[in-house]
Amino acid sequence: MNDRLASEVRRVLREHARLAVDVDTLDDHADLFRAGMSSHASVNVMLALEDTFDIEFPDSMLKRSMFETVAGIAAAVGQLDAQAA
Amino acid sequence: MSVAVDRDQQFVAELRRIADDVAGRHAEQVDRDARFPFEAVDALREAGALSALVPAELGGGEISLAGVARGCLELGRRCAAAAMVFAMHQIQVATLARHLEAGSWFESYLGEVAGDQRLIASVTSEIGTGGDLGRSIAAVTPGEPGRLRFEKQAPTVSYGAHCDDLLTTVRRSEDAQPGDQVMVLSRGSETELEPAGTWDTIGMRGTCSPGFVVRAQFAPQQVLGFPFATVLSESLVPLSHVLWSFVWLGIATDAFERGRSFVRESARRRPGEPVPAGTRLSRVMSELTMFGAEAESALRDFLLWSEEPGRERLQTMSSVLRFNNLKLAASEQAPRICAEVLEVIGIAGYKNDSPFGVGRHLRDALSARLMVANERIHSTDAGLLMIAAKER
Known part of the structure; x- marks a missing residue:
């Protein structure tokens, strides 16, 4: 995975996910919801990701499983970035 | 087939x-x-x-x-x-x-x-979570050797005193976050229900849904292995909104039928004379027809989306909006139809001992807006709307 992408994702999570722990203590495949991210916080994460990466998630991608891990989010963002390029 | x-x-x-x-x-x-x-x-x-x-x-x-x-x-x-x-x-x-x-x-x-x-009752709501099904305070903890237990403060458990078994949402373990939930099926014989409140309500009185402190001891395999968030989005929430809506549609349908009987009887007494209440009843009918169409279309969407591989669409935010919109519409239409029928019928509809009485219908239908409060659903939807589109 692109390191810079993952670290940007982590920055967004630190600011918006309201995790019960520091996001850097979680590995890329840790379940963010189990780490305390609420559904409400996940919407803010999605909005911040759209703003940060200048992308728009299609409805088919807007589901919990897509935003469950750092790796999942980075893959989703990477996929949209590649489509835009 | x-x-x-x-x-x-x-x-x-x-x-x-x-x-x-x-x-x-x-x-x-x-x-x-x-x-x-x-x-x-x-x-x-x-x-x-x-x-x-x-x-x-x-x-x-x-x-x-x-x-x-x-x-x-x-x-x-x-x-x-x-x-x-x-x-x-x-x-x-x-x-x-x-x-x-x-x-x-x-x-x-x-x-x-x-x-x-x-007969299975459900113990989902909990004192202290503000009505959010996606969060729990009570947790699965170790019980007697080889057994697990939980204790949950439930503000309402419908037919809790009359069920055989209970399906309860709790946190996965003592150190789990509020959103990290599982469902536990405990048998009545494994569950203690300590009454905590009464159920003297304006409607839905026979559901007997007072509060209880629920304590259960059970085997580890009675914890549903499936991730609860998936269960919630693929099944529990859309199923609840669809089946509840059909119950409310039934209440509104009978209220309309009573209005219709009343108008027919008035018309028979004075053949040929205009029946003003009939025009009003016609408006009720058009609203009931829309209500029925919405319930049917939500049911159809749910069945269709359940057939898709991985039930992907049921996990999306637009699916949440879709079934929330059904719930909001149905829970507002049902009592409105009952209240409109009351005006069609007049005083005979207001009397409890009249064959045209619709008081019980109205009182029962008023519960719809509160079982998962519409205000809470609107607030969830407001958040989701920032990012997801309404299903077309």
Whole structure:
């Protein structure tokens, strides 16, 4: 995975996910919801990701499983970035 | 295919019979005394209706969800409390059946539901979570050797004192976050229900839903293995909104029928003269038709999306919006229709002891806006709308 992408994702999570722990203590495949991210916080994460990466998630991608891990989010963002390029 | 259709039709006809002959006969007393609709539930047991959604190979009726939804409507026409008990039980059974793992404890449990016609209550809401089903405070903790336990403060448990078993949401473990939940099926014999409150409400009185402190000890395999967030989005929430809506549609349908009987009777007394109430009734009919269409279309979407590989669409935010919109519309239309019928009928509709009385209908239908408060749903939707589109 692109390191810079993952670290940007982590920055967004630190600011918006309201995790019960520091996001850097979680590995890329840790379940963010189990780490305390609420559904409400996940919407803010999605909005911040759209703003940060200048992308728009299609409805088919807007589901919990897509935003469950750092790796999942980075893959989703990477996929949209590649489509835009 | 046609065998399944026949089976569905027979089931709906049987539910209509139970509604007319049993549930309806006791509905006034159930409402007045705020007591459980024993007769209707016994008749449903006798008909094997409590396992309607259990697969045939486990001994169930293998009735379609559409058939069960019609059953909710039929019962709702005669006794809203019996209909809601039936709907809530079916939501639990359908949820378990949709997330069944072959050879699991839950598979043999569903066999018992079919064999013994066991009635399942749900313990989802909790004091301190503000009505958010996606969060729990109570947690699974170690119990006696080889057993687990939980203790949960539940503000309402519908028919808790009358069920056979309970399906409860709790945190996975003591150190789990509020959103890290599992469902536990505990048998009545494994569960202690300490009453904590009363159920003297304006409507839905026969659902007997006071608060309880719920304590249970159970085997580890009674914890549903499936991730709860998936269960919630793929099954529990959309199923609840669809089946509840059919119950409310049943209430509104009977209120309309009473209005229609009243208008017909007035017209017969003065043949040829205009019946102003008829025009008003016509407006009620158009609203009832829209309500029915919305419930049907939500049911169809749910069935279609359930057939898709991985049930992907049911996990999206637009799906959350879709079924939330059904709930919001249905829960507002049902009491509005009952109130409009009351004005069509006038004082005879206001009287409890009149054949045209719709007071019980109105009182029962008012619960719809509160069971998962519409304000809370609007606030969830407001958040989701920032990012997801409404399903077209």
